[in-house]
Amino acid sequence: VELSKTDKRALENLTTDVRIVEAHRNILDEGERPKNAHAIMDGFSCRYKLLPDGKRQILDFIISGDICDGHMIILAKMDHSVGTLTRCNVAYMPHKALFDVTEKHPKVAQALWWIALVQESIAREWLANIGRRPHAKRLAHLLCELSLRLEAVGLTEDHGYALPITQADLADATGMSAVHANRILQRLRRDDLIAFHGNSLEIKNIERLKDFAQFNSTYLHPMRRSP
Amino acid sequence: VELSKTDKRALENLTTDVRIVEAHRNILDEGERPKNAHAIMDGFSCRYKLLPDGKRQILDFIISGDICDGHMIILAKMDHSVGTLTRCNVAYMPHKALFDVTEKHPKVAQALWWIALVQESIAREWLANIGRRPHAKRLAHLLCELSLRLEAVGLTEDHGYALPITQADLADATGMSAVHANRILQRLRRDDLIAFHGNSLEIKNIERLKDFAQFNSTYLHPMRRSP
DNA sequence: CGTTTGATTGACACGAGTCAACACCAGTGG
DNA sequence: CCACTGGTGTTGACTCGTGTCAATCAAACG
Numbered sequence: 001v002e003l004s005k006t007d008k009r010a011l012e013n014l015t016t017d018v019r020i021v022e023a024h025r026n027i028l029d030e031g032e033r034p035k036n037a038h039a040i041m042d043g044f045s046c047r048y049k050l051l052p053d054g055k056r057q058i059l060d061f062i063i064s065g066d067i068c069d070g071h072m073i074i075l076a077k078m079d080h081s082v083g084t085l086t087r088c089n090v091a092y093m094p095h096k097a098l099f100d101v102t103e104k105h106p107k108v109a110q111a112l113w114w115i116a117l118v119q120e121s122i123a124r125e126w127l128a129n130i131g132r133r134p135h136a137k138r139l140a141h142l143l144c145e146l147s148l149r150l151e152a153v154g155l156t157e158d159h160g161y162a163l164p165i166t167q168a169d170l171a172d173a174t175g176m177s178a179v180h181a182n183r184i185l186q187r188l189r190r191d192d193l194i195a196f197h198g199n200s201l202e203i204k205n206i207e208r209l210k211d212f213a214q215f216n217s218t219y220l221h222p223m224r225r226s227p
Numbered sequence: 228v229e230l231s232k233t234d235k236r237a238l239e240n241l242t243t244d245v246r247i248v249e250a251h252r253n254i255l256d257e258g259e260r261p262k263n264a265h266a267i268m269d270g271f272s273c274r275y276k277l278l279p280d281g282k283r284q285i286l287d288f289i290i291s292g293d294i295c296d297g298h299m300i301i302l303a304k305m306d307h308s309v310g311t312l313t314r315c316n317v318a319y320m321p322h323k324a325l326f327d328v329t330e331k332h333p334k335v336a337q338a339l340w341w342i343a344l345v346q347e348s349i350a351r352e353w354l355a356n357i358g359r360r361p362h363a364k365r366l367a368h369l370l371c372e373l374s375l376r377l378e379a380v381g382l383t384e385d386h387g388y389a390l391p392i393t394q395a396d397l398a399d400a401t402g403m404s405a406v407h408a409n410r411i412l413q414r415l416r417r418d419d420l421i422a423f424h425g426n427s428l429e430i431k432n433i434e435r436l437k438d439f440a441q442f443n444s445t446y447l448h449p450m451r452r453s454p
Numbered sequence: 455c456g457t458t459t460g461a462t463t464g465a466c467a468c469g470a471g472t473c474a475a476c477a478c479c480a481g482t483g484g
Numbered sequence: 485c486c487a488c489t490g491g492t493g494t495t496g497a498c499t500c501g502t503g504t505c506a507a508t509c510a511a512a513c514g
Contacts, residue, residue: 031445049355052441057355071348074341079348079446106333113340114301116347121298121306123350128276128284130358131402135470166492175358177471182493214279218258219306362502393460404503409462455514462509469502477494484487 007105014093014101015039021088028069028082036092038068043088044165048172049080058173060122061085061146065153070112073099085165118221125219130175133214136184138174140213143194147203148217160194160202234332241320241328242266248315255296255309263319265295270315271392275399276307285400287349288312288373292380297339300326312392345448352446357402360441363411365401367440370421374430375444387421387429 003011018041021027027038027045045062059080062068068082072095102109122145129141150161171181188194193209195202203209230238245268248254254265254272272289286307289295295309299322329336349372356368377388398408415421420436422429430436 047351049351049359051355051359055359057358059351059354071344074337075344075348075448077445077448079448080351103333106330106336109333109336109340110301113336113343116340116343117298117302120343120347120350121302123347123354124274124276124286124307126354127286127350127357128278130354131284132276132278132282168492178492179472179494180470182495183470186494218304221302221304221306395460405460406462406504407502410502413462458511458513460509460511463507465506466504467502468504469500471501472499473497475495478492480489480491482487482489484485 003107003111007107010101010105011108014097015091016094017092019090019092021084021090023084023086023088026081026083027090028078030078030081032078033076034069034072034078035095037070037072037095037098038082039091039093040064040066040068041089041091044085045082045088046085046169046173047080047082056172057175058169059126060119061149061173063146063149063153064155067112067115070115073102073112085169121219121221135174135176135180136187137213138176139170139181139184140188140193140209141215142170142174143201143203144206144210144213144215144217145220147206148220157200159204159206160200162199163201164199230334230338234334237328237332238335241324242318243321244319246317246319248311248317250311250313250315253308253310254317255305257305257308259305260303261296261299261305262322264297264299264322264325265309266318266320267291267293267295268316268318271312272309272315273312273396273400274307274309283399284402285396286353287346288376288400290373290376290380291382294339294342297342300329300339312396348446348448362401362403362407363414364440365403366397366408366411367415367420367436368442369397369401370428370430371433371437371440371442371444372447374433375447384427386431386433387427389426390428391426 016036021043028034030049040062042064045068047059047062047068049057049059051057062082069078072078102112125145129138133141146163147156147161150156155161167181167185168178170185171178174181176184185194185196189196192204193212194204209215243263248270255261257276267289269291272295274286274289274295276284276286278284289309296305299305329339352372356365360368373390374383374388377383382388394408394412395405397412398405401408403411412421412423416423419431420439421431436442
């Protein structure tokens with residue numbers, strides 16, 4: 001979906017506020033009906049669900065440029081929560097204004113629809129990943145996805161990217177225990193697929209990692225570009 | 228999203244053809260760019276992905292009244308496959324015509340957008356289900372979801388519904404082995420939560436089953452009505 | 455009837471969760 | 485400047501859930 005300049009200008013004028021949100025804070029609660037839409041400008045957030053017994057499933061990572069709650073233009077209530085994993089810059093825009101823009105600019109509505117479909121596609125790939133791939137491939141697949149998505153917004157280095165989240169977060173995203181995630185990461189390092197230097201992940205050879213993870217990028221669709 | 232009568236008439240005129248598709252046939256292949264949109268009028272189909280090693284993950288069940296490929300109005304390529312689990316009646320409508328309708332009838336576009344969002348929500352609930360719930364609750368949760376969705380289209384009996392799919396299908400939907408699914412179902416029967424009579428599932432007490440499965444229907448959103 | 459598909463059962467091995475202890479580091483405050 | 489703290493990563497021990505393989509049973513079907 002290509003946006004015209006007027007479309008873009010209409011969108012840019014929506015942001016009323018940009019705030020810093022500390023790590024481990026909630027931006028949206030399940031069941032909530034938010035008044036503002038939120039976009040992450042910087043930092044790592046995630047969608048997640050908390051089960052009654054306290055287990056957490058991370059449903060998606062939200063990185064720079066992603067919108068937290070495009071859904072809420074159409075749907076009534078948040079069906080999951082959104083929270084920060086690191087300190088984040090969050091842009092706020094009134095939902096009503098955004099909705100009005102979609103009515104006047106059909107291309108904007110189509111763009112948001114497109115985003116919803118890509119997110120659906122990502123959720124489905126995660127389903128296959130968690131449901132049917134062995135644990136090492138799951139993690140490797142996730143690291144590949146993050147690599148592509150971060151690259152699209154210019155957040156990758158030569159051979160890797162900053163990954164300031166914990167192993168427990170990775171575990172909750174891939175449906176395994178934190179201890180096990182730790183051992184799997186060790187194995188990936190031992191097999192010389194990845195390495196860590198502080199908070200940043202080094203991918204030794206992206207092709208080998210993709211091969212190993214059975215990673216096929218088509219589910220991310222054409223690909224988002226940097227704004 | 229409420230559709231006007233003109234909106235509805237525009238939609239109804241789209242169907243060019245209704246065909247019978249045998250069980251275990253593909254309706255859409257991953258990677259394909261279909262010319263027609265497909266709606267299931269009768270029978271059970273599913274979205275699924277096949278991994279290189281032959282494992283199958285079912286991503287969603289498609290029941291009467293569901294559209295297989297609403298995505299394709301916006302996206303370029305199918306990111307998953309769709310196939311029948313039983314013999315189905317499938318309605319065909321040209322994609323281009325459907326797209327034209329969405330351009331002329333913004334409410335129709337919104338309705339399709341809404342469908343996409345609900346499907347995204349379902350996919351995310353499945354993620355939490357597969358990623359973090361113990362196996363018995365997974366299966367129970369799935370049976371609850373099917374109960375509500377089938378009820379919405381009038382396909383439930385008093386205490387249950389026809390479920391003409393195999394245990395292997397249920398296993399592929401919940402990310403477990405077929406043997407294990409069998410044993411879990413036995414446990415659910417022993418605990419007097421469900422029973423089978425031929426192809427039809429009896430739910431002994433839907434509230435107890437929901438309780439056990441930690442089932443909360445809000446992720447299905449307001450709820451689709453019968454057409 | 456034979457054949458096929460799906461459900462069921464048992465045996466077995468191993469993956470993966472849990473619990474608990476420890477190492478390491480950065481941040482904090484005295 | 486150092487002791488203390490809490491969060492994170494790492495390790496080992498132990499148990500049990502689950503997958504795999506293979507055989508058997510049951511029902512449907514041509």
